Amino acid sequence: MIKTIKRAAVLAAAAFISVSAAPTVSLRTNAASGATDVKQDGLFVYDEVDGGYAVKRMVASTMTSFPSVVNGIPIVEIEENAFYNCTGVTEIKIPQTVKKIGDGAFSFCSSLEKVTIPHTVTEIPDNAFIGCEKLEKVEIPDSITRIGDSAFSNCTSLKELNIPDKLTEIGDSAFTRAPLTDIDTDGCENYVFKDGYLMDKKETEIYRGSADLSGELRIPENIKTIKSGAFSQCYGVEEIFFPGSVSEIGSNAFWDCCNVKKIDFSEGLYSIGEGAFTYNELVQTIELPISLKTIGKDAFLGCASLDHLILQDGLESIGDQAFYGCGNLKQVSVPKSVKEIGNMAFGYTINSSGNGEDIKIDGFKMNVSSGSEAAKYAKSNDIDFTASDKDLRSFAFRAAGLALAVAAIVFGVVLMARGRKGAPASARKAKKEAREKEEEASYKKIIDDDEPAEKNSSEKKAPAKQDTSKSSSGEKKNPASGKAQKNSKKSSGSSGKKSGK
Numbered sequence: 001m002i003k004t005i006k007r008a009a010v011l012a013a014a015a016f017i018s019v020s021a022a023p024t025v026s027l028r029t030n031a032a033s034g035a036t037d038v039k040q041d042g043l044f045v046y047d048e049v050d051g052g053y054a055v056k057r058m059v060a061s062t063m064t065s066f067p068s069v070v071n072g073i074p075i076v077e078i079e080e081n082a083f084y085n086c087t088g089v090t091e092i093k094i095p096q097t098v099k100k101i102g103d104g105a106f107s108f109c110s111s112l113e114k115v116t117i118p119h120t121v122t123e124i125p126d127n128a129f130i131g132c133e134k135l136e137k138v139e140i141p142d143s144i145t146r147i148g149d150s151a152f153s154n155c156t157s158l159k160e161l162n163i164p165d166k167l168t169e170i171g172d173s174a175f176t177r178a179p180l181t182d183i184d185t186d187g188c189e190n191y192v193f194k195d196g197y198l199m200d201k202k203e204t205e206i207y208r209g210s211a212d213l214s215g216e217l218r219i220p221e222n223i224k225t226i227k228s229g230a231f232s233q234c235y236g237v238e239e240i241f242f243p244g245s246v247s248e249i250g251s252n253a254f255w256d257c258c259n260v261k262k263i264d265f266s267e268g269l270y271s272i273g274e275g276a277f278t279y280n281e282l283v284q285t286i287e288l289p290i291s292l293k294t295i296g297k298d299a300f301l302g303c304a305s306l307d308h309l310i311l312q313d314g315l316e317s318i319g320d321q322a323f324y325g326c327g328n329l330k331q332v333s334v335p336k337s338v339k340e341i342g343n344m345a346f347g348y349t350i351n352s353s354g355n356g357e358d359i360k361i362d363g364f365k366m367n368v369s370s371g372s373e374a375a376k377y378a379k380s381n382d383i384d385f386t387a388s389d390k391d392l393r394s395f396a397f398r399a400a401g402l403a404l405a406v407a408a409i410v411f412g413v414v415l416m417a418r419g420r421k422g423a424p425a426s427a428r429k430a431k432k433e434a435r436e437k438e439e440e441a442s443y444k445k446i447i448d449d450d451e452p453a454e455k456n457s458s459e460k461k462a463p464a465k466q467d468t469s470k471s472s473s474g475e476k477k478n479p480a481s482g483k484a485q486k487n488s489k490k491s492s493g494s495s496g497k498k499s500g501k
Contacts, residue, residue, distance in 0.1 A: 041070060044082075052076040052097070062088040068095035078105045087111050094118055103127055103148070110134065113157075119143045124151050126171060133157060140164050142187075147171060152178050153229065159211070163188045163198070170207050176229025176252050179211035195220070206230045213237055221245060226253045228273065235259055244268040249276050251296065258282070265289050272299050274319065281305060284328075290314050295322050297342060304328065313337050318345045325349045326361075333367035333388065334374035341377045 039045060045057040053070055054077035063086075068075055075095060080102035083089065086109050093116040094101070101121060106112060108131035115129070119141040126148035129135060135155045142165040149171035152158055155178045162184040170191070175198075183193040190201050196210035197220070205225045209217075214236030219226070221243045228250035231237065239262040240254065246266065251273035254260070261282045267289045274296035277283070281304045288295075290312040297319035300306065307328040313335040320342030323329060327349045334341070347364040351357040360383070368374035370387040378385035 043067070046070065046075075047079065049077055051099075054079050055082045057081075058083050058086050058089075060088075063092075066093055066095055068097045076100070078102055080104055081107065083107075083109055085109070090114075092116070094121070096120055101125055101128060104130065107131055113137070115139070117141060117144070122146075124148055126150060127153070130154055136160075142166055145169070147174050149173060150176065154178075160184075163191050163193075165189060167191060170227075172250065173228040173252060175208040176232045176255070178208070179233065180208055181210050181212050183208070183210075199223075209234055211235075215239070216241065219243055219246060224248070226250055228252055229255065232256060238262070240264065242266050242269065247271075249273055251275055252278070254280060265292075267291050270294075272296055274298055275301065278302055284308060286310070288312060288315070293317070295319060297321060298324070301325050311335055311338075316340065318342060321345065321348070330361070330363050331365045331367070334372070334377075336369035336372045336374075338373055341373055344381075345377070347381065347383050 040059060043058065043060045043063065044055045045059055046053040047056045048054075052074040055075060056079050074097040076097055077100045078094070078098060081104045082102065083092075083106045084104060085107070088111065089109050090111050091114045092106065092112065096118045097120070098118060099120050101117075101124065103125045104127040105125070106115070106129050107127050109129075110131070110133055112129075112132045113134050114137045115135065116139045117124070120143070121141070122143050123146045124140070124144055128148060128151045129138070130150050130153045132152075133154065133156050135152075136157050136159070138152075138158070138161065140162055144164040145166050146169040147167065150173045151171060152161075153173050153176040155175075158175075158178045159180060160182045161175075161178075161180055165187045167188060168190055180198075183198050185191050185193045185198070191207070192199055192201055192203070194203070196213050197206050198208040199206050203220065204222060205227055206219070206223055207227045207230060209231040211234060213231070213234050216239045217231070217234075217237045218241045222245050223243065224245055225248045226246065229252045230250065232252050232255040234254075234257050236259070237254075237257050238259055240257075240260060241264045242249075244266040245268060247268055247270045249269070249272050252275045253273065254277050255275055256279045257277075258279055258281050260277075260280045261284070263277070263280070263283055263286060265288055269289050269292050271294040272288075272292065275298040276296065277300050278298055279302040280300070281302065283303050284305050285308040286300065286303075286306060287310040291314070292312065293314070293316045295315070295318045299319060299322045301321055301323070302325040303323070304325065304327055306323070306326045307330070309323070309326075309329060309332050311332070311334055314337050315335055316337060317340040318334075318338060322342065322345045323332075324344050325348075329346075332346055334346075344358060346366065347361050348358050349361055351359050360381075364383060366374060366378045366383055366385040367388045368378055368385050375385065375387065377383075
């Protein structure tokens with residue numbers, strides 16, 4: 001079934017590219033001033049441009065050499081799609097007079113094996129050699145500053161490539177499905193080929209991985225972006241590990257890595273591009289990180305063994321056919337955060353009979369939040385689903401009720417236990433307090449009783465000191481007798497006063 005899906009995808013892509021690449025401009029008949037009128041010479045159809053002629057279209061079935069001058073006028077340009085689908089050309093040496101090459105100029109030249117680009121050209125444009133399946137050798141001058149989008153895409157025989165010294169830009173999908181193993185970056189100012197990876201000089205982006213990579217693929221730390229098609233058809237890779245630094249995985253980045261069994265994503269990943277993991281047929285479990293926001297169209301299309309998918313809350317969009325053809329995936333939970341789900345994103349696969357008809361996966365079921373985009377998708381596609389948020393609320397109520405009941409029982413048991421221990425404790429406390437009061441009263445009484453004795457003792461001790469101090473002079477006095485004598489004198493004195501009267 002996977003082969004059928006692949007065949008359908010390839011045919012659809014070829015049809016699209018054919019329509020978009022087909023030349024549509026009508027022929028012009030006027031030539032440069034002073035030259036004989038030229039519209040074709042049996043080899044090419046030409047257009048007049050500033051400085052000379054432009055090759056509009058190759059009309060011959062084969063070509064042994066590329067002319068530089070026609071009727072004394074130099075060929076200075078090769079227009080868009082000029083050699084599109086010219087199957088009779090095996091080698092092209094572009095003349096030094098040419099300064100510009102148009103988009104898709106040599107696209108789908110299926111027999112082309114070797115190309116030489118002159119130093120007068122500064123750019124290899126978008127789709128320049130796309131689909132040149134037999135192309136093995138390209139001589140690129142150091143004058144080239146840009147390699148465009150899909151420039152060498154689907155060049156399935158291209159194993160060697162020299163990166164020009166002054167190159168400043170490599171476009172998206174520039175080397176998709178090109179099985180490069182030897183990439184020469186010596187002298188290049190902005191790119192490096194290291195440990196099997198073609199990267200920018202800062203080593204934050206990977207443009208192409210060597211086709212020789214095998215076993216565990218551990219993306220280097222500090223890599224932020226896996227560019228489009230970077231590891232496409234790396235058949236030897238079995239496990240992929242992403243560091244937390246990777247935030248973006250480009251379109252078709254791991255396209256047709258059919259022997260991959262494990263993919264380990266890390267927090268930090270923000271987006272997965274279109275077709276990024278298409279035809280990773282042996283992967284069974286995919287757990288996407290909570291940081292992920294977007295899953296592109298066809299991202300996991302044809303992952304036939306996938307049976308366990310974890311989508312985290314925070315995910316916002318899922319593209320068309322993102323999980324199309326994942327026949328073993330019978331259930332998926334889609335978080336409420338998802339606001340966009342594309343056509344046939346889940347629950348569909350191609351008919352194994354090969355008639356191209358889309359069919360629903362038997363027994364497929366979705367867990368969704370009521371009123372969410374996922375719920376709408378399930379309803380509109382007549383897919384069986386459950387509203388997990390209702391179930392959660394019901395479960396929450398049941399759990400809350402059970403918790404309250406358990407709490408009440410525990411509380412009652414605690415109170416009973418405290419009740420049993422409470423009476424003796426109270427009695428002990430009262431007894432202790434009474435004893436403390438009694439002891440305090442006794443202590444106070446003792447203190448009160450001792451205070452007069454202490455006073456008498458001090459009074460007795462004071463005269464004793466006087467006696468001791470006056471004994472040295474030979475005088476002794478008895479306090480009691482002294483007092484009596486004083487009273488006697490007083491009495492006699494008073495009687496004398498009376499007699500005087």
